[in-house]
Amino acid sequence: MLERFTKDARAVVQTAVGQAEATGAATVEAExxxxxxxxxxxxxxxxxLASLGLTAERKESVRQSLAEARRRAGLSQAEADALAGLGIDVAEIVARVEEVHGVGAMSGDRKDKGWWSSGRRTFGRDAKDVLERSLRTAVARRDRHIGDEHILLALTTRPGVPGEVLADHGVTHEALTRVLYGEGGGEGETEAKAG
Incomplete structure (x- = not known):
C-alpha cells in the first residue's frame, strides 16, 4: 500500500513512527x-487544517488534548463521561495511580526508552485502520494516490480520541470535505459520488 502514498503521506507515516519513538510507545497509533x-x-x-482555523496556537491545543487523553490511558472524553455516568471518576483514578506511580503512569509512555529491543515500531490496530480508511477514501474519490489529506479525512471518520479532538477543534469530516473538494457531504455522499 505504501507505494500508493504521496511524498507527503509517506512523511506523515515516517514522522508518526518518530512520534512513537519519542514517547517510548510500543506501537504507532492513530494519535x-x-x-x-x-x-x-x-x-x-x-x-x-489552516483553512479550518487550526493555527499554530490551536495545534498546540490539539497536542494538549491528546496528551490529556493519553494521561487518561487513552480514553476519549466521551468514554470518560460515560464512565462518570456509571459513577466512575476517571480523573480520580488517574490521580490515585499517579500518586503511587508518578505523573503519566497510565499513558503507556515509557521513560526508559531503551526497553524496545527490535528498534522498529509496529503499527497498532487503530493506526492500521486509519491507513486502510485513507486508501478507501482515495479510491472512493478516484484519486490515484493516497495523500496526507486522505489520512486526515480517515482520522475524522473513526471513533476515538484523535477524531474527537479534531472535532472539538472544528475539524470534522464534513468541514474537511468542503475545504478539500468544495463539497458539503459526509462519508456516505462521498462514496455515492464515487460509485
Missing part, C-alpha cells in the same frame, strides 16, 4: 499519525 499531520507544512492536509 501519532495526527501529531505527524500537525507537523506538516505546505501539503494538502496542512492547508486544509
Amino acid at each position: 501519532h499519525l495526527l501529531l505527524a499531520l500537525l507537523d506538516r507544512e505546505a501539503s494538502r492536509g496542512s492547508f486544509a
Whole structure:
C-alpha cells in the first residue's frame, strides 16, 4: 500500500513512527499519525487544517488534548463521561495511580526508552485502520494516490480520541470535505459520488 502514498503521506507515516519513538510507545497509533499531520507544512492536509482555523496556537491545543487523553490511558472524553455516568471518576483514578506511580503512569509512555529491543515500531490496530480508511477514501474519490489529506479525512471518520479532538477543534469530516473538494457531504455522499 505504501507505494500508493504521496511524498507527503509517506512523511506523515515516517514522522508518526518518530512520534512513537519519542514517547517510548510500543506501537504507532492513530494519535501519532495526527501529531505527524500537525507537523506538516505546505501539503494538502496542512492547508486544509489552516483553512479550518487550526493555527499554530490551536495545534498546540490539539497536542494538549491528546496528551490529556493519553494521561487518561487513552480514553476519549466521551468514554470518560460515560464512565462518570456509571459513577466512575476517571480523573480520580488517574490521580490515585499517579500518586503511587508518578505523573503519566497510565499513558503507556515509557521513560526508559531503551526497553524496545527490535528498534522498529509496529503499527497498532487503530493506526492500521486509519491507513486502510485513507486508501478507501482515495479510491472512493478516484484519486490515484493516497495523500496526507486522505489520512486526515480517515482520522475524522473513526471513533476515538484523535477524531474527537479534531472535532472539538472544528475539524470534522464534513468541514474537511468542503475545504478539500468544495463539497458539503459526509462519508456516505462521498462514496455515492464515487460509485
